[in-house]
Amino acid sequence: MSNSITAETSGSAGLLFASRISVEQVEEGFELAPKFDRDGLIACVTTDAMTRGVLMLGYMNREALELTLLTGEAHYWSRSRQVLWRKGSSSGLVQRVVEMRIDDDQDAVWLCVSLSSGIRSEPASCHVGYRSCFYRTVELKTGKLSFAENTKTFDPKSVYGDAPNPTLL
């Protein structure tokens, strides 16, 4: 199937992605043939190599996935800011890829990363200041939230200054 690694390629890393030819190839094959959605994005769950918890759920466009593979540092597409986003470019909170996985139908990526300390912080991943973006638990039956992380690892104001908050209502 190696001759299928041409049709859907683009950009600097043209040889990284294969065309999606068959269910068998996608599910049981050895070629990376990612499925980007109608916005050109693929979902990415990122876990912490140290705590083994989930840090964040982000999205990559083709370029972000290519750059992540080529540099070993997590890149995403920021949906709220609509820009390619090298994680840590403003905060210093870089994510170094320890392992990358792809799921059965290749429409989701799992990155296991090691976190670096930031310019003004302990290792963290969340713009609110916590290590993980998933810092709150949801109680079954009631839906009430409680904080699983009790202290922020950094002060967002001192790291991000007046940059717009990426959270959209």
Next chain:
Amino acid sequence: MSNSITAETSGSAGLLFASRISVEQVEEGFELAPKFDRDGLIACVTTDAMTRGVLMLGYMNREALELTLLTGEAHYWSRSRQVLWRKGSSSGLVQRVVEMRIDDDQDAVWLCVSLSSGIRSEPASCHVGYRSCFYRTVELKTGKLSFAENTKTFDPKSVYGDAPNPTLL
């Protein structure tokens, strides 16, 4: 802020979801105020309480999220089949919620689950037969895939019979 828990509610579990009023409420509050996308879905990453690895990345509509909270069993919205999907309804591979978390801007859910054995299988989560949907690693630089799980925990044919494969090209 408790009086905001009415406007966006619907269905049997009307009291579970709050309206999204402010960034502060969404990021730092105690109310579950999920953000569903233009298709009415929220992303859900599901991890394995035993192995601590990522099992799958799925999507929930409002009803699936409500049912997951109320029953303690994972429900999803199948995008390929366009139906509400109680995980395990045909395979017996039920996911019991150990912990649910929500992320900073409340547009992603993290479920930590315990897997039950299926009708004809060991505990598993993936329709291809592996424990995790993320059974393949992606090599940095080259994008080549290799199998992190080497043996299937069940034979999909004996569990799903002739049901259509959910993988879309």
